[in-house]
Amino acid sequence: MSELVRFSVSLESDLLEQFDRYCNEGRFATRSEAIRQLLRDTLTTHAWESDAQDAAATLTLVYDHHKTHLAEKLMDLQHQHNDMVVSTMHIHLNHDTCLEVIVLRGRAGALQTIASELKGLKGIHKGQLVLATTTERH
Numbered sequence: 190m191s192e193l194v195r196f197s198v199s200l201e202s203d204l205l206e207q208f209d210r211y212c213n214e215g216r217f218a219t220r221s222e223a224i225r226q227l228l229r230d231t232l233t234t235h236a237w238e239s240d241a242q243d244a245a246a247t248l249t250l251v252y253d254h255h256k257t258h259l260a261e262k263l264m265d266l267q268h269q270h271n272d273m274v275v276s277t278m279h280i281h282l283n284h285d286t287c288l289e290v291i292v293l294r295g296r297a298g299a300l301q302t303i304a305s306e307l308k309g310l311k312g313i314h315k316g317q318l319v320l321a322t323t324t325e326r327h
């Protein structure tokens with residue numbers, strides 16, 4: 190293991206409060222542990238962005254059912270990338286909100302791109318991509 194280094198970070202107090210709540214929800218022993226994991230996740234995702242490696246992924250979207258043309262745009266994009274879209278599960282969460290889980294396969298970089306396009310549409314409340322490859326990455 191490489192040497193531990195300390196560094197200081199400046200951030201807004203309300204952001205720190207939110208972060209401490211996140212840490213205190215029992216998920217992390219210390220702020221340092223939380224930051225390590227968040228950094229690793231972010232850097233792994235970033236490394237995958239330009240990756241030509243074959244991967245599978247799920248993209249979870251939560252969105253506003255009433256947003257004009259959103260459902261149509263989501264459908265159009267999935268049709269455009271039908272070579273990567275394996276399956277889609279749609280759940281009508283309540284009167285206003287839909288949950289969609291899209292299973293994707295393809296080059297990791299391409300999956301990142303389509304996920305960004307889908308997540309970036311107006312009216313998407315939440316979008317999260319989880320990538321999986323068959324080989325362990327460090």
Ligand code: NI
Nearest residue numbers: 254280281287
């Ligand atoms: Ni729905």
